[in-house]
Amino acid sequence: MSPIISVANLSKTYGSGFKALKNVNLDIKRGEIFALLGPNGAGKTTLISIICGIANPSEGKVLVGGEDIQTSYRKARSLIGLVPQELHTDAFESVWATVSFSRGLFGKPKNPAHIEKVLKDLSLWDKKDNKIITLSGGMKRRVMIAKALSHEPQILFLDEPTAGVDVELRKGMWEVVRALQQSGVTIILTTHYIEEAEEMADRIGVINKGEIVLVEDKATLMQKLGKKRLTLHLQGKVATLPESLAHYELDLCDSGATLVYDYDTKGERTGITSLLSDLRNAGIRFNDLDTTQSSLEDIFVDLVRTS
Amino acid sequence: MNHRAIRAIYLFEMARTWRTLLQSIVSPVVSTSLYFVVFGAAIGSRISQVEGVSYGTFIVPGLIMLSVLTQSIANASFGIYFPKFTGTIYEILSAPISYFEIVIGYVGAAATKSIILGLIILATAGLFVPLHIHHPVWMLAFLVLTAVTFSLFGFIIGIWADGFEKLQMIPMLVVTPLTFLGGSFYSIDMLPPTWRTVALLNPVVYLISGFRWSFYEIADVSVAVSIGMTTAFLVICLAVIWWIFRTGYRLKN
Numbered sequence: 402m403s404p405i406i407s408v409a410n411l412s413k414t415y416g417s418g419f420k421a422l423k424n425v426n427l428d429i430k431r432g433e434i435f436a437l438l439g440p441n442g443a444g445k446t447t448l449i450s451i452i453c454g455i456a457n458p459s460e461g462k463v464l465v466g467g468e469d470i471q472t473s474y475r476k477a478r479s480l481i482g483l484v485p486q487e488l489h490t491d492a493f494e495s496v497w498a499t500v501s502f503s504r505g506l507f508g509k510p511k512n513p514a515h516i517e518k519v520l521k522d523l524s525l526w527d528k529k530d531n532k533i534i535t536l537s538g539g540m541k542r543r544v545m546i547a548k549a550l551s552h553e554p555q556i557l558f559l560d561e562p563t564a565g566v567d568v569e570l571r572k573g574m575w576e577v578v579r580a581l582q583q584s585g586v587t588i589i590l591t592t593h594y595i596e597e598a599e600e601m602a603d604r605i606g607v608i609n610k611g612e613i614v615l616v617e618d619k620a621t622l623m624q625k626l627g628k629k630r631l632t633l634h635l636q637g638k639v640a641t642l643p644e645s646l647a648h649y650e651l652d653l654c655d656s657g658a659t660l661v662y663d664y665d666t667k668g669e670r671t672g673i674t675s676l677l678s679d680l681r682n683a684g685i686r687f688n689d690l691d692t693t694q695s696s697l698e699d700i701f702v703d704l705v706r707t708s
Numbered sequence: 709m710n711h712r713a714i715r716a717i718y719l720f721e722m723a724r725t726w727r728t729l730l731q732s733i734v735s736p737v738v739s740t741s742l743y744f745v746v747f748g749a750a751i752g753s754r755i756s757q758v759e760g761v762s763y764g765t766f767i768v769p770g771l772i773m774l775s776v777l778t779q780s781i782a783n784a785s786f787g788i789y790f791p792k793f794t795g796t797i798y799e800i801l802s803a804p805i806s807y808f809e810i811v812i813g814y815v816g817a818a819a820t821k822s823i824i825l826g827l828i829i830l831a832t833a834g835l836f837v838p839l840h841i842h843h844p845v846w847m848l849a850f851l852v853l854t855a856v857t858f859s860l861f862g863f864i865i866g867i868w869a870d871g872f873e874k875l876q877m878i879p880m881l882v883v884t885p886l887t888f889l890g891g892s893f894y895s896i897d898m899l900p901p902t903w904r905t906v907a908l909l910n911p912v913v914y915l916i917s918g919f920r921w922s923f924y925e926i927a928d929v930s931v932a933v934s935i936g937m938t939t940a941f942l943v944i945c946l947a948v949i950w951w952i953f954r955t956g957y958r959l960k961n
């Protein structure tokens with residue numbers, strides 16, 4: 402199946418000479434949730450702004466639903482709903498009016514039933530007549546999502562959707578996003594919260610200093626780059642480790658009460674069996690053990706540091 | 709043509725007008741009434757007639773133009789500046805809408821508002837002085853042409869301005885003096901010859917002269933020149949807007 406968004410050799414240099422994007426190539430698959438991760442200033446928002454028509458590219462080409470964003474901008478943009486990072490709202494408009502305005506702006510005929518559904522899905526229905534200025538930050542964020550969904554887009558961009566949103570609301574937002582994906586909408590989200598990407602995304606792209614460092618299925622990424630950690634809780638405290646265990650690069654923690662071993666799940670041999678055997682030979686006993694998979698955050702930090 | 713988007717922008721802007729009715733309509737009407745009291749009654753009583761028309765009646769077209777000019781600029785510049793200021797411009801830029809359609813929406817609403825205002829001031833003036841309009845169609849044509857032209861000019865200012873100070877600067881420092889010196893309250897024939905020549909460099913003279921002609925068939929310059937100058941300014945504004953959108957000046961980085 403052809404990608405719903407295809408970015409080819411995209412570069413962006415600002416007037417100041419700052420290169421925000423360097424030869425970016427990226428395909429977004431239809432119907433997926435794609436998480437774009439990257440530190441501040443990595444180029445996430447610039448990339449989204451170019452795809453949505455807010456910024457001009459310096460070089461390269463972007464196709465949305467097979468339509469060029471510059472020569473066929475009407476068709477391309479009508480497929481997209483955008484929720485920007487900042488809470489840009491018309492303070493004195495009512496929720497209903499601002500969401501209806503967005504639908505009109507995208508050239509769609511009036512459809513009160515659809516607007517009603519969107520507002521109900523986002524728990525905004527009882528606020529429909531309220532002025533936006535009277536709403537809380539979380540509600541304003543949902544109003545912006547409602548605006549983006551008002552014209553029934555096939556693609557939804559969520560730029561830091563849960564920045565400044567409390568944990569409960571964040572989880573509510575995730576449910577909304579999942580429901581949207583089930584209805585066939587492709588979702589591209591940028592986030593600082595790695596747990597958000599880990600929780601939501603089908604695929605993950607990492608961008609750093611204007612370059613796409615990696616694009617991978619989340620599961621594959623976790624498996625490919627994921628390290629596991631074996632933690633042994635020792636029966637007695639150990640001051641120093643014998644020379645025979647040196648090549649395992651173990652860490653003694655908790656004043657010698659726990660022993661930590663990091664191993665690579667990619668490797669043919671994890672070394673666990675020989676470690677346990679060597680420990681027994683060295684007379685080190687333990688009464689409990691557990692293993693943990695390294696999180697996406699660890700992977701991300703590693704990638705950004707090395708890129 | 710995305711006519712629904714034009715309609716959405718137009719109605720959104722008009723809704724803003726109704727929401728701020730006091731500021732949009734009532735305040736210009738009050739200030740115009742004050743002009744009548746001061747210029748019409750106090751000063752007018754000492755000036756008998758200007759070219760066969762009583763002074764109070766003579767200043768009506770100038771007063772309407774004064775409000776239409778300043779309000780067209782204010783409405784249109786604020787209309788496009790405010791989304792830039794609040795950031796809601798992102799939605800306009802990411803919508804499937806051409807630049808031409810954006811301009812029709814914003815400038816159309818700003819011009820509509822000042823035309824309504826001009827007609828309200830005309831009606832208010834009718835309460836103070838007897839009025840007779842010789843060429844009502846031309847009067848309306850001048851009103852529409854001026855409202856559209858200066859709304860386009862305001863749109864340019866709104867895009868150019870990157871702060872509230874700049875937004876106020878051109879209307880305060882350039883437009884208001886030009887309007888006052890443009891013959892709103894007098895015929896430029898009353899000026900000494902040198903100043904008369906200087907006054908002819910002021911584009912507002914042509915607007916007011918043409919507009920006054922449509923009322924009383926008296927004009928400082930010929931009507932054809934008035935129409936020509938206004939149209940020329942309209943074309944210049946359109947050219948600047950075309951350039952703004954082509955380059956993304958102050959809109960897209």
